[in-house]
Amino acid sequence: MKKGIIIKNLTKIFLINNNSKIVAVDNVNLEVEPGEFVTLLGPSGCGKTTLLRMVAGFETLTDGEIYIGEENVASLTPDKRDTAMVFQNYALFPHMNVYDNIAYGLKIQKVSKPEIKRRVQKILDLMKMNDFSNRVPSQMSGGQQQRVSLARALVMEPGVLLFDEPLSNLDAKLRIHMREEIRKIQKEVGITSLYVTHDQSEAMGLSDKIVIMKDGVIQQIGSPREVYQKPENAFVAAFIGKANTISGTVLAKDGKTYTIDIDGKPHVISSKKEYEVGREVEMIIRPESIIVGKEGYHTEVVKSIFMGENHEYEVRWKGQVLQISEPNPYSKRTYEVGEEMSIDFDETALHMI
Amino acid sequence: MASKKAHKDRNMRDLRIGSNIAIMRKVLLDPILFGTILLVLAIVTMFIVFPIANILKESFIYKGAISLHHYTEIFRLSYNKEIILNTFKLGITVSILSTIIGFGFAYASAYVKVKYKKLMNAIAILPIISPPFVISLSAILLFGRVGLISKGLFGIQNANIYGFRGLVLVQVLTFFPVAFLVMVGLLQQIDPSVEEAARDLGASRWKVFTTITVPLMAPGIANAGLLVFIQSVADFGNPMVIGGNFTTMAVQIYMQGIGSLDMSGATALAILLLLVSVSAFIVQKFYLGKKSYITVTGKVSRQRELIEEKNIVQPLSFLILLTSSFVGLMYILIPIGAFVKIWGVNNTFTLDHFKYVISIGIKPIVDTTSLALIATPITGILSMVIAFLLIRRKFIGKAYLDFTTMLSIAIPGTVVGLGYVLTYNKAPLILTGTGTILIIAFVMRSMPVGIRSGMASLQQIDPSIEEAASVLGASSKKVFTSITLPMIKPAFFSGLVYAFSRSMTLVSTIIFLVSAKYSLLTVTTMSQIDQGRIGVASVYSTILIVIVGSIILLMKFALSKMGVSADEIEL
Ligand SMILES: Nc1ncnc2c1ncn2[C@@H]1O[C@H](COP(=O)(O)OP(=O)(O)OP(=O)(O)O)[C@@H](O)[C@H]1O
Numbered sequence: 001m002k003k004g005i006i007i008k009n010l011t012k013i014f015l016i017n018n019n020s021k022i023v024a025v026d027n028v029n030l031e032v033e034p035g036e037f038v039t040l041l042g043p044s045g046c047g048k049t050t051l052l053r054m055v056a057g058f059e060t061l062t063d064g065e066i067y068i069g070e071e072n073v074a075s076l077t078p079d080k081r082d083t084a085m086v087f088q089n090y091a092l093f094p095h096m097n098v099y100d101n102i103a104y105g106l107k108i109q110k111v112s113k114p115e116i117k118r119r120v121q122k123i124l125d126l127m128k129m130n131d132f133s134n135r136v137p138s139q140m141s142g143g144q145q146q147r148v149s150l151a152r153a154l155v156m157e158p159g160v161l162l163f164d165e166p167l168s169n170l171d172a173k174l175r176i177h178m179r180e181e182i183r184k185i186q187k188e189v190g191i192t193s194l195y196v197t198h199d200q201s202e203a204m205g206l207s208d209k210i211v212i213m214k215d216g217v218i219q220q221i222g223s224p225r226e227v228y229q230k231p232e233n234a235f236v237a238a239f240i241g242k243a244n245t246i247s248g249t250v251l252a253k254d255g256k257t258y259t260i261d262i263d264g265k266p267h268v269i270s271s272k273k274e275y276e277v278g279r280e281v282e283m284i285i286r287p288e289s290i291i292v293g294k295e296g297y298h299t300e301v302v303k304s305i306f307m308g309e310n311h312e313y314e315v316r317w318k319g320q321v322l323q324i325s326e327p328n329p330y331s332k333r334t335y336e337v338g339e340e341m342s343i344d345f346d347e348t349a350l351h352m353i
Numbered sequence: 354m355a356s357k358k359a360h361k362d363r364n365m366r367d368l369r370i371g372s373n374i375a376i377m378r379k380v381l382l383d384p385i386l387f388g389t390i391l392l393v394l395a396i397v398t399m400f401i402v403f404p405i406a407n408i409l410k411e412s413f414i415y416k417g418a419i420s421l422h423h424y425t426e427i428f429r430l431s432y433n434k435e436i437i438l439n440t441f442k443l444g445i446t447v448s449i450l451s452t453i454i455g456f457g458f459a460y461a462s463a464y465v466k467v468k469y470k471k472l473m474n475a476i477a478i479l480p481i482i483s484p485p486f487v488i489s490l491s492a493i494l495l496f497g498r499v500g501l502i503s504k505g506l507f508g509i510q511n512a513n514i515y516g517f518r519g520l521v522l523v524q525v526l527t528f529f530p531v532a533f534l535v536m537v538g539l540l541q542q543i544d545p546s547v548e549e550a551a552r553d554l555g556a557s558r559w560k561v562f563t564t565i566t567v568p569l570m571a572p573g574i575a576n577a578g579l580l581v582f583i584q585s586v587a588d589f590g591n592p593m594v595i596g597g598n599f600t601t602m603a604v605q606i607y608m609q610g611i612g613s614l615d616m617s618g619a620t621a622l623a624i625l626l627l628l629v630s631v632s633a634f635i636v637q638k639f640y641l642g643k644k645s646y647i648t649v650t651g652k653v654s655r656q657r658e659l660i661e662e663k664n665i666v667q668p669l670s671f672l673i674l675l676t677s678s679f680v681g682l683m684y685i686l687i688p689i690g691a692f693v694k695i696w697g698v699n700n701t702f703t704l705d706h707f708k709y710v711i712s713i714g715i716k717p718i719v720d721t722t723s724l725a726l727i728a729t730p731i732t733g734i735l736s737m738v739i740a741f742l743l744i745r746r747k748f749i750g751k752a753y754l755d756f757t758t759m760l761s762i763a764i765p766g767t768v769v770g771l772g773y774v775l776t777y778n779k780a781p782l783i784l785t786g787t788g789t790i791l792i793i794a795f796v797m798r799s800m801p802v803g804i805r806s807g808m809a810s811l812q813q814i815d816p817s818i819e820e821a822a823s824v825l826g827a828s829s830k831k832v833f834t835s836i837t838l839p840m841i842k843p844a845f846f847s848g849l850v851y852a853f854s855r856s857m858t859l860v861s862t863i864i865f866l867v868s869a870k871y872s873l874l875t876v877t878t879m880s881q882i883d884q885g886r887i888g889v890a891s892v893y894s895t896i897l898i899v900i901v902g903s904i905i906l907l908m909k910f911a912l913s914k915m916g917v918s919a920d921e922i923e924l
């Protein structure tokens with residue numbers, strides 16, 4: 001039975017040597033719908049693992065509540081919680097073969113032998129791992145071991161599936177392959193998943209919803225599109241992809257539509273937030289949303305690199321450097337360093353923070 | 354096809370011969386290296402291989418002819434059969450009990466938030482710095498006829514600690530630290546996430562323990578058990594002091610060889626004992642050594658969350674405190690016993706025993722300390738040289754050197770003692786009765802461990818540093834003294850500390866070799882216990898422990914002045 005997760009005012013403080021303390025998770029509120037795939041994303045040390053381990057039951061809560069389904073799990077040990085976890089280093093039982101690894105949890109639950117066999121078989125089919133059932137972990141590659149680890153968690157049909165950077169020990173190619181595999185299987189089984197990573201492309205590729213954290217505090221919760229296009233703050237913008245921050249002044253306001261003066265030229269931008277007329281505002285624009293060659297602003301090229309699928313520039317404009325990425329460079333003119341380039345901003349992509 | 358393969362084989366063989374020649378040439382070109390190798394091979398042959406070979410030879414000779422007489426004699430006499438049975442019974446019992454207690458300690462140390470970790474480590478070091486029969490001595494003080502607990506607490510008259518049960522008690526208390534140290538290292542290497550995964554899949558703590566932790570540790574547990582077994586069957590001091598009528602093979606070899614002056618009769622028993630401990634060692638080293646799951650789980654990803662549940666922490670803490678204080682008590686009793694008039698009968702303070710010791714002469718104290726001080730640097734240097742040769746140089750005879758020095762860890766001391774007596778009491782080399790043979794015994798008994806720890810630390814040093822030095826024109830000797838030696842300094846100095854304490858406390862081998870000219874502390878102490886002078890024996894033991902302890906502290910102090918931190922020197 002897939003279950004939702006509700007996290008309320010969750011805080012975790014680690015005491016170190018009884019005098020200094022680390023606030024690893026700081027007053028976090030989060031809801032995961034049943035069947036949803038949610039990713040915790042953030043730089044190293046921001047508290048992702050700690051949050052995940054509190055949901056699993058490996059860390060005690062300093063403050064707050066966690067519900068899995070209807071149940072408040074704060075006082076339950078990990079074995080009593082309806083979760084299953086996939087670990088970064090696979091954590092397979094080295095003294096058991098693949099079959100016994102996958103069957104372990106079912107045996108603990110005292111499921112009947114034929115039923116265990118049926119369910120393990122089903123998972124092995126799903127993961128296309130039938131040929132491996134007699135192998136022991138030391139005879140398998142990292143990718144294969146991680147599939148077993150996933151199978152071992154899935155076979156429990158847990159209410160919630162937890163992942164702690166499951167792909168970070170794999171090489172780049174395999175990582176992308178496994179990412180798609182996980183997404184496919186998750187959709188097929190429809191299981192609620194909470195996934196920790198610090199790789200933004202992984203988060204984008206997998207998630208229904210991304211939770212961006214910094215220093216134990218949630219910065220933004222939203223779909224991949226939302227966090228990319230409408231970042232709440234400069235940290236989120238910079239953490240998900242590349243971003244330019246530019247400033248302007250509010251000239252006029254009409255409902256949610258604003259006219260913004262950027263270096264003497266008006267731009268019409270819509271925003272959900274409230275800004276007063278005359279106020280200075282900051283805006284985010286992605287490198288690919290700066291239009292090259294359109295008459296707007298004059299800049300000087302300081303860096304020019306051909307990357308194949310796009311052409312990357314850095315240009316000096318008004319004492320700041322803008323990053324520009326021009327897609328499909330094949331049919332377009334190339335600017336060299338020192339040349340003048342005129343640019344304009346795609347108004348639909350300008351986002352006020 | 355076949356001829357092609359033969360051709361290939363021949364090519365391979367030519368290559369091998371070629372490379373052997375190349376090795377030879379390289380070695381011959383460096384006279385110091387060549388000389389060192391020859392010397393080391395000669396030492397090992399003379400003092401490890403040759404004595405054992407002599408025992409083997411003697412065991413098959415009866416009245417000048419080749420015969421199985423000595424062996425059939427063992428199995429003919431029911432007395433001998435009983436001794437063999439005793440040895441196994443003791444070894445197995447002690448090994449099982451020590452492993453259980455050792456595992457409890459190790460688990461508590463690695464998994465549970467208990468307070469007494471320092472205490473546990475201290476208890477584990479005590480057996481290393483004290484003579485092997487100390488616990489027997491204090492067991493007599495506690496549980497003997499006039500023992501503190503037996504008579505004092507329970508009023509039992511004529512309690513009998515001598516025999517199987519007493520021996521099991523003292524051996525377990527002496528050897529469980531070995532099991533503890535082996536297993537705590539392995540437990541720390543288990544990746545905590547493996548156990549967390551099991552917990553996450555619904556296993557209770559107890560289920561995780563029985564289905565994950567114990568199976569993962571199985572090879573390590575067997576390993577610890579075998580190590581204890583080897584030490585138990587080779588133990589001479591404790592069975593000698595407290596065995597009573599319960600005789601073991603190690604004791605019988607001495608009794609028959611020296612007591613009844615029937616050396617050749619003892620040889621067959623010695624060979625049998627050797628077979629037992631060497632085969633246990635081989636199983637431990639080559640079978641279990643490879644069968645470790647722990648290496649499979651790989652690097653430990655994060656620190657283990659120590660168990661804090663009161664219902665686990667409290668009983669375990671209690672048991673550990675109880676065991677540790679019991680062991681501690683046993684050691685504290687010795688110096689107390691040294692100041693008591695007649696233990697259990699007249700418990701008044703006295704300095705009589707000390708006066709007695711001084712009146713009969715402090716010769717054993719001086720002899721033992723000076724011989725051990727001579728042996729210590731020899732052991733240290735020889736161990737490091739051999740370790741260096743084994744890790745860094747190729748030469749003919751290397752496998753032989755490696756194998757013999759390793760196997761000699763498992764050779765019981767009494768067997769070595771018998772071998773030395775057999776081999777070095779006649780021309781051309783008469784060494785028995787001399788200080789030389791005692792020093793040799795000290796060196797050969799502590800060297801194998803020194804070699805292994807030297808090898809372990811050398812393996813962690815990148816050979817390219819040494820290669821760089823030799824490319825720059827340094828000779829073998831120069832590379833060793835200027836590059837290698839400084840880098841293995843910590844291992845070298847802990848080797849010294851080990852060699853000294855081991856030499857001071859050695860009993861089994863040297864009891865065959867002592868003479869009127871040299872008397873040694875351990876042997877003197879044992880004969881005092883034998884004569885019932887418990888107070889005097891306590892004085893000697895106390896002095897011995899004080900000397901070993903203070904020399905260790907002194908060495909650590911001197912070394913810290915020389916820039917080796919005390920933490921780097923471990924026992
Ligand atoms: N058991 C612990 N004791 C003390 N501090 C801890 C403990 N576990 C984590 N921390 C601290 O809490 C903070 C958050 O750690 P956490 O492991 O959750 O980070 P993370 O986001 O998962 O980072 P990474 O991407 O490197 O895995 C860090 O500052 C870390 O040092």
Ligand SMILES: [Mg+2]
Binds near residue numbers: 048049050
């Ligand atoms: Mg983490």
